[in-house]
Amino acid sequence: MRLKERRISPQEAVWLLALVLFCACTAPGQQQSDERAQESGVSPNLAQIIAQVRVHLPQHDRAATLEVASARGLEQVTRQGKLISDGSRLAPLLTFESPQGVRLSGVLHRGRLLVEPHPVSGLSVTVELALENYIEGVVAAELSLWSAEPAELEAQAIAARSYALGTLLRRRQRLGNPSLAKLEGGTQDQAYRGMFEPDSSKGSQAAARRLKTAVAKTRGQVLFIEGQPFAARYSAACGGHTAHLVQVFPSPIRAEAALTGAVCEGCVSRIAATGPEDPRGPLEWQTTFSSAELHQLARSLGLGSSLLRYELGQRDPSGRWLSVILVGERTTKEISAETLRAQLGHGRFRSTRIVSSWPHAGQAISAGLHFKGLGHGHGVGLCQQGARDAARRGWSAERILSGAYPGTEIRRL
Ligand SMILES: [Zn+2]
Structure with a gap:
């Protein structure tokens, strides 16, 4: 049987074409986007932090002059009352950027630099950079790259990433204005002094490779507790026994009460090997x-x-x-x-x-x-001295972290 043919009007054709285009363009894309969301589990808040972390560099607070190299070339930045100047611009806030990164007093930062008058004296510097670049800078500042073991670097990268995300999420909620939330580049949060740039020596080149590998291997890996990124605190050396988290830093998160202290073999053996009276012993x-x-x-x-x-x-x-x-x-x-x-x-x-x-x-x-x-530091969570010892005994980063932060789990964002 032959079907009766009917011609489509030009108006219907336009509508049909629009419908086909809509289905082709949006439906699969939407599906892929939903799948990505399920895989990553990244909330808009987390996604914003992953894209950009703000870090205040306290070491420059008292500087009267800063030397900044950006896409505009090399400039001297000075404070002039409540304004700052780079010679051509005078403003309450100056920004510096370059595709290759910005140099502040010769140190490379892979992000944008914001300079403003410090409330007390000198100049206040904030860096805005991608989370993974920040983590690379933190691991370089927190550990001795020349002697660090791969598992030690990896554990540090995951702990630093977790601390940054957990802390910034809390600060964004508390401040109400997410753009104000930032981290301190000193011991108040975690050390960050810019990117590690190796010299031409073999040791320095190898250290840079180990750092890059550890950060890349753990990319997006974060400790979670009660379904939220865990602000994983850590210290340089617990001195033989780590501290109970909530006894030092009271917290409303119930699961954090499970993070009790434990004997630290790394510090104990270090103290036994060098003796507490040994002036060379850092403990x-x-x-x-x-x-x-x-x-x-x-x-x-x-x-x-x-x-x-x-x-x-x-x-x-x-x-x-x-x-x-x-x-x-x-x-x-x-x-x-x-x-x-x-x-x-x-x-x-x-x-x-x-x-x-x-x-x-x-x-x-x-x-x-x-x-x-x-010991050195508050003693809560990962002990860097203990992590080094455990890594040398062949422990993986996952094993080191599960010992330091019981009750947490590692997820990859
Ligand atoms: Zn320790």
């Missing part, structure tokens, strides 16, 4: 705070004009200080041990794993206060 430290420094501490904490003595506060089962009671000339206050570290300076009061003090707790302070301690 033992001692420092004396002068009377003037203690007066300043007392005043800044509202304790009066001087510190009379200190008393032991809370300690964890491994002996790490959690709090300390400071008795001032006017009043007494219990503060967290990490607050005391921040007040006296992380560089000198290197950890809260205190071995001894002079005068002892409870004794009158007359001429300064001497502390001896073990």
Whole structure:
């Protein structure tokens, strides 16, 4: 049987053509896009952070002049009251970029540089760069590339990536304005000083290759806890026993209570091998705070004009200080041990794993206060010293991280 033929009107033809084009162009694309979303599980918030991380470089806060090399060439940036100038432009904020990256005082940053007057003095510098470039810079600044093991570099890259994502997500929520959320390029968050550029020596070239390989191999790998990127804190050396996360950094995330401290074989064996008295050992430290420094501490904490003595506060089962009671000339206050570290300076009061003090707790302070301690940093999470030791014993990055952060899982975004 022959079907009756019907001619299509020009109007119908246009509609049919539009329908065919719509189906061809959008349906498969939409499907692919949905599949990608399911594979990656990346929310718009996370996608924005992966594309661009903002990092404040605290080391330049007091600089009066900066030398910046960008697509515009080499320029001297100076502060002029509430404005800054690069010779031709005068503005409250200047940006510098180049396809090859921008050099600040000779150091390469693979991103955009924002310079503005620092609120107190000097110039404030912020870098905007892709997450993976930032991670490369962090691993280079946090570890000694010349001697680092591949698994140690990989574990550090995953921990740094997780810390960046977890921390920035929280800050974006808290600030309300996502564009204001940034990380500090110092110990307040994690070290970042720019990209590692090898010289022509074989050792330096090999270190650069190991760094690139570790970051590329772990690309997009992030620790998750309770379905969210986990802000994985880590420290240089726990001094023999890591700290219980929520005892040092109180957190509303229930699963984080499971991150209790553990004996760290890397630090224990290092201490046993070099001895706590060995001045070459990075795990033992001692420092004396002068009377003037203690007066300043007392005043800044509202304790009066001087510190009379200190008393032991809370300690964890491994002996790490959690709090300390400071008795001032006017009043007494219990503060967290990490607050005391921040007040006296992380560089000198290197950890809260205190071995001894002079005068002892409870004794009158007359001429300064001497502390001896073990480790460097807050002691929570991954211990870099322990990770190095574990990597040398053949542990994989996954095994190192599951030991440092029990209850977390690695996902690839
Ligand atoms: Zn350790």
